[in-house]
Amino acid sequence: MLNVISTNEAIDTVLSSVQTDSIGTETVSLANCLGRMAAKDILSGEFIPPFSRSTVDGFAVSASDTYGSSESIPAMLTLKGEILMGEKADIGIQKGECMKISTGGMLPEGADAVVMLEHTQTDFEGLCLVFKAVGPFENVTKKGDDITPGKTVIKKGTVLSSKHIGILASLGITGVECMKKPVVAVISTGDELIPITENPTDGKIRNINSVMLSALLTENGCDVVDFGIVRDSKDELEKVLQKAAKESDVILLSGGSSAGARDLTAEIISENGSLFFHGFSMKPGKPTIFGECFNKPVFGLPGHPTAAYFASVRVVLPLLERLGAVTKPRRTETAVLSCNLPSNHGREELVCVRLSDGRADPVFGKSGIVSLLSGSDGYVVIDRNCEGLKTGEAVTVNLF
Amino acid sequence: MLNVISTNEAIDTVLSSVQTDSIGTETVSLANCLGRMAAKDILSGEFIPPFSRSTVDGFAVSASDTYGSSESIPAMLTLKGEILMGEKADIGIQKGECMKISTGGMLPEGADAVVMLEHTQTDFEGLCLVFKAVGPFENVTKKGDDITPGKTVIKKGTVLSSKHIGILASLGITGVECMKKPVVAVISTGDELIPITENPTDGKIRNINSVMLSALLTENGCDVVDFGIVRDSKDELEKVLQKAAKESDVILLSGGSSAGARDLTAEIISENGSLFFHGFSMKPGKPTIFGECFNKPVFGLPGHPTAAYFASVRVVLPLLERLGAVTKPRRTETAVLSCNLPSNHGREELVCVRLSDGRADPVFGKSGIVSLLSGSDGYVVIDRNCEGLKTGEAVTVNLF
Numbered sequence: 166m167l168n169v170i171s172t173n174e175a176i177d178t179v180l181s182s183v184q185t186d187s188i189g190t191e192t193v194s195l196a197n198c199l200g201r202m203a204a205k206d207i208l209s210g211e212f213i214p215p216f217s218r219s220t221v222d223g224f225a226v227s228a229s230d231t232y233g234s235s236e237s238i239p240a241m242l243t244l245k246g247e248i249l250m251g252e253k254a255d256i257g258i259q260k261g262e263c264m265k266i267s268t269g270g271m272l273p274e275g276a277d278a279v280v281m282l283e284h285t286q287t288d289f290e291g292l293c294l295v296f297k298a299v300g301p302f303e304n305v306t307k308k309g310d311d312i313t314p315g316k317t318v319i320k321k322g323t324v325l326s327s328k329h330i331g332i333l334a335s336l337g338i339t340g341v342e343c344m345k346k347p348v349v350a351v352i353s354t355g356d357e358l359i360p361i362t363e364n365p366t367d368g369k370i371r372n373i374n375s376v377m378l379s380a381l382l383t384e385n386g387c388d389v390v391d392f393g394i395v396r397d398s399k400d401e402l403e404k405v406l407q408k409a410a411k412e413s414d415v416i417l418l419s420g421g422s423s424a425g426a427r428d429l430t431a432e433i434i435s436e437n438g439s440l441f442f443h444g445f446s447m448k449p450g451k452p453t454i455f456g457e458c459f460n461k462p463v464f465g466l467p468g469h470p471t472a473a474y475f476a477s478v479r480v481v482l483p484l485l486e487r488l489g490a491v492t493k494p495r496r497t498e499t500a501v502l503s504c505n506l507p508s509n510h511g512r513e514e515l516v517c518v519r520l521s522d523g524r525a526d527p528v529f530g531k532s533g534i535v536s537l538l539s540g541s542d543g544y545v546v547i548d549r550n551c552e553g554l555k556t557g558e559a560v561t562v563n564l565f
Numbered sequence: 566m567l568n569v570i571s572t573n574e575a576i577d578t579v580l581s582s583v584q585t586d587s588i589g590t591e592t593v594s595l596a597n598c599l600g601r602m603a604a605k606d607i608l609s610g611e612f613i614p615p616f617s618r619s620t621v622d623g624f625a626v627s628a629s630d631t632y633g634s635s636e637s638i639p640a641m642l643t644l645k646g647e648i649l650m651g652e653k654a655d656i657g658i659q660k661g662e663c664m665k666i667s668t669g670g671m672l673p674e675g676a677d678a679v680v681m682l683e684h685t686q687t688d689f690e691g692l693c694l695v696f697k698a699v700g701p702f703e704n705v706t707k708k709g710d711d712i713t714p715g716k717t718v719i720k721k722g723t724v725l726s727s728k729h730i731g732i733l734a735s736l737g738i739t740g741v742e743c744m745k746k747p748v749v750a751v752i753s754t755g756d757e758l759i760p761i762t763e764n765p766t767d768g769k770i771r772n773i774n775s776v777m778l779s780a781l782l783t784e785n786g787c788d789v790v791d792f793g794i795v796r797d798s799k800d801e802l803e804k805v806l807q808k809a810a811k812e813s814d815v816i817l818l819s820g821g822s823s824a825g826a827r828d829l830t831a832e833i834i835s836e837n838g839s840l841f842f843h844g845f846s847m848k849p850g851k852p853t854i855f856g857e858c859f860n861k862p863v864f865g866l867p868g869h870p871t872a873a874y875f876a877s878v879r880v881v882l883p884l885l886e887r888l889g890a891v892t893k894p895r896r897t898e899t900a901v902l903s904c905n906l907p908s909n910h911g912r913e914e915l916v917c918v919r920l921s922d923g924r925a926d927p928v929f930g931k932s933g934i935v936s937l938l939s940g941s942d943g944y945v946v947i948d949r950n951c952e953g954l955k956t957g958e959a960v961t962v963n964l965f
Contacts, residue, residue: 367653
């Protein structure tokens, strides 16, 4: 354990253990595809708009009939009737004729422009006076003006949000081929653990990690299968791992906090696959294990909630992203450090901070402290090649 | 309509039409409370940790027994046994005694510190040699060190994320009182509309707005009841509005795009409640109507998707936020405008832009163009008191 790998080496190991896009795609209904990632370019199969439409309330005309018209010398057109909304005009217009039309109405045959209502007068016997000339296609959206068949409307890899839904709906696309959500099995080990619904008697601790890690995974675009608590028994743990490997794409095992439990995990992984690393130089999170077991990537996370959380953020989420998960956008903020943060050279250190008025105040506490995360706004990473950070230094805060 | 109100006046009118927090709270299970807003301060009812725990693998001791010990002069303690994980030591220790303990193990009575494994040696007959002194509570988290009963662990108004779930789980809190999600009724009107699953024949257009607005509302922490398409008939629309008012907190009516349909909405609102404004000076989005109808706030949005979207973002979301909806964080970015944007003095204008390398390129298009939103990264607001923006000017881009 003298030659513990760095966080970056750990991430590289994790990423190179799987093939890109290995978990495939699925069709998701338009109503459920918010936040999902398009697995392919989406092409239009139609003209949008599907016909030439008026963009105003007025009269559909042949533009050339209005040329030269003005307030003093209006063009005089014969009113042929009205185009009803949602209907095709069963008659077209000829030179010298016009039809009443509403915004969104379909332009009748023979018309190529619309004169706005306010530039007309119709209280004559079947005549419409036009007081202002219009050019061809004025006040009209032509068929296919917006989209023509074959146009790419959504690019592969786009994370779909409400702004994309309109264009899909307009094309009648009701199902979108999306990247599958990785399914992650969550297992907690430890003889000291009880479900969170129970009251801890002496020596027992509620199973915080299953609930917290499930939340982290859900928030980062994964589906979770919760395998609950497994006792520190090789047989039992091996059985659950085998089942989990069948039902998931990635396995997160957390705890037990005792050395014996940690060794058990490493042993089972080695016997049923390969152990890729046992610990990496990050604090908190160092005792994290990674390997392949029953042909699935398996992480053995520390038992302490904060350590398990940070290890997940640093080395598990990159793998899930690679597998197609839409993780939460990682946002950062620059702030001025309010006190010195010494650090061990050679080990990356993550320090929780609270932000106020551009100042980053470190929140200290052992990684066993559960209030550490909820009481912080983000964390600062002290590089392994750095001996610490100084008061007044501008630091990058990774927001939770 | 000469005196059209400004966007800010419209927002003020909308906000002052409802009482704060009028839609109440509900208990949400821990598994479902991600992204929900805590309706009350959450207080601890327990000590965390619930007992004093070891933070290392080693031997539980009375610290004073180790004072003065060193590599050359170890303290010699009688090994009383081992504390098993998840169990209370049934025997305590006396002066001169120690017990083996794992990380997370419960400190036995009589012990107040733990010596790390690597500073001990046990291959003696029932004796444990301690080569390094420890102070009281060294390598120990004391009962209640993290949290004591009565401590506020989550503040009212907190939007719950994975970082909060750990502390709630540790306290055995399985249900959280959250702000109710506002229920929004979405209704599309227009004789030209067909469901998106149908193919438009001449003159018909798919009902884009219901689908797009539902997505926008879902994304912004609301539950949606979709009332589909209603024809431009006063009777029919009135009936649907009455039903919607019973089943929702806020009603969004969109379209019809014709002037007649817009007048119909205003008429029904006036007859069954009050019309607060009919249009405000924003482009696109101007013809937006707001009022109270059957005792519920009702918006009459424009028929054009882009206009309906922007009107929702500008004047509907602030109301939903006031009612307790957890809206998407609004993020902005500063960019340099790549061309002049002239604007009509006296009217706020929203212009879609695409971002690349810190440059904002306006995306032009009539508000009837459905690809406008999906093809943009955000929008720039040109203030009503401004005559336009110039090439090279730094502008704030509101990201979608």
